[in-house]
Amino acid sequence: MTHIATTNSGRLEGHEADGVIRFLGIRYGAPTGGANRFLPPQPVTPWTGVRAADTLGQIAPQFSSPRRPSSSEPSEDCLALNVWTAGLNGSRPVIVWIHGGGFATGSGYSPQTDGAALAQREDVVVVSINHRLSLPGFLYLGELGGEDWGHEANPGLLDLVAALRWVQENIHAFGGDPSRVLIKGHSGGGGKVGSLLSSPPARGLFSRAALHGGPPFGLKDRGRATVTAQRVLEVLGLRSADRQRLQELPLERIMDAQSQLGVGSEPTEHGMRFAPVIGTASLPTMPQDAFGAGVNADVPLLTGTSVDEMRYVYNARPHWLDPAFDLDEATLERLVAAGVDNAADAGLLLDRYRADYDAGRNVDLLTDILSDQFLERTARLADAKARSGQAPVFSYLCTLNHSQPNGTFHGVQMPLFFGNVGAGPAGLTGPAYDAASDVLRRMLAAFAATGDPNDAGVAGIEWPAYDPAQPSQLVFGDDGFDVTDAWLAERRPRWAGITATAFTDPWGRAFEAASRTQAPEEVTVA
Known part of the structure; x- marks a missing residue:
């Protein structure tokens, strides 16, 4: 059985099985390659007619990992989310799942965290998110790019903010209540939840938080992140953070540079080289300090x-x-x-x-x-x-x-x-x-x-x-x-x-x- 949900970008067709309607691979942002690379997420282009939502979205560029679903391939067109719901009417609590894998690997879907059973048994709406990871998601060029760069730090974190904003604007069409949104993550996903709790752009986009096995690890200050960015430019053979050249490079060159800096499919010593950068507009301070200062005190x-x-x-x-x-x-x-x-x-x-x-x-x-x-x-x-x-x-x-x-x-x-x-x-x-x-x-x-x-x-x-x-x-x-x-x-x-x-x-x-x-x-x- 199919169901049609209307979002602010267009209509989507989901499929019902065993009492759960699945909408898979919903785009919440434009492709992140080319002129959008290393920049905050851009709006998805609206469409006419009905778009099928029956296939998992492509996942962020990354190394091979057990967390990667076999049906998905890495792509810079990775800003996609999935929704599981028992019905399109009503006003159910919403659980937004943010995947782990440090800040370098993973995807919003795995058999362990499939949202169908939770949606069906507990009558909640479950959402899971793909977003930019590692070098494409957290390369910090704020100190090297100059005024010409126009760069905001932590695009991978800002992807999550954009997904949460999509939830606020659209989840009612899937039977969800935007005033009751829980963000939930494990491991690196827990670190992302901690970061969102500390992030000014994310305020007001959720009302509860769950942080599992993931007190934030490996976050970077601007100085350390700048040293890493300088090393990236050297590996790429660039003398400066030239915006046009960085955005024109083939993705393979970008990922090869990441590999040369030691980032792989396991959390080795260099696995956290690219992570959320503290002291920036999207993450002013460490989560523990933000908590101590009363940020999101009512969550x-x-x-x-x-x-x-x-x-x-x-x-x-x-x-x-x-x-x-x-x-x-x-x-x-x-x-x-x-x-x-x-x-x-x-x-x-x-x-x-x-x-x-x-x-x-x-x-x-x-x-x-x-x-x-x-x-x-x-x-x-x-x-x-x-x-x-x-x-x-x-x-x-x-x-x-x-x-x-x-x-x-x-x-x-x-x-x-x-x-x-x-x-x-x-x-x-x-x-x-x-x-x-x-x-x-x-x-x-x-x-x-x-x-x-x-x-x-x-x-x-x-x-x-x-x-x-x-x-x-x-x-x-x-x-x-x-x-x-x-x-x-x-x-x-x-x-x-x-x-x-x-x-x-x-x-x-x-x-x-x-x-x-x-x-x-x-x-x-x-």
């Missing part, structure tokens, strides 16, 4: 992490699980130091962790420290938001699969929020996952509707608002749900006095080490 926040975030590396490098494998002391300290602002803090962190427990191998100690960095950074964001905001913060911790070798790794919880159990990175299924998904879907929908997940009315589960003076979390794992401060009370004291801002990134060096260290049969046990 409720739902945030949380998985307890073993960094064990995600084990999925890519299974030899790290071999008992014979380990890291030497120098490598361990270097990798811990890479994730904090002051490298001298690495020794203090190691001493504190070793005083509390015996982690066994150095590689296990490393993954525990870097996993806890997600918990600590997220808690600091929650502290800042709760202390200065008028709206509540709700914090969670996922411990599902914690007893297994790869643990509660990065992203294990996300399919549960969408109702897509078994579609995650490891295809994890079972009664505990089904039960958790049933609760999390309902609470997410309630949060989108009212700003309070407790309005889902889940029997026996009350999720208290986060209080920095007496912090607690909703913890869900193999044994069900609990509200406790145990994880925060145990782990946060180890991070007292340790500076870890959005400028640092623990991911890259861990993957770099995983790529370069010896395989188990070759390793000498440290």
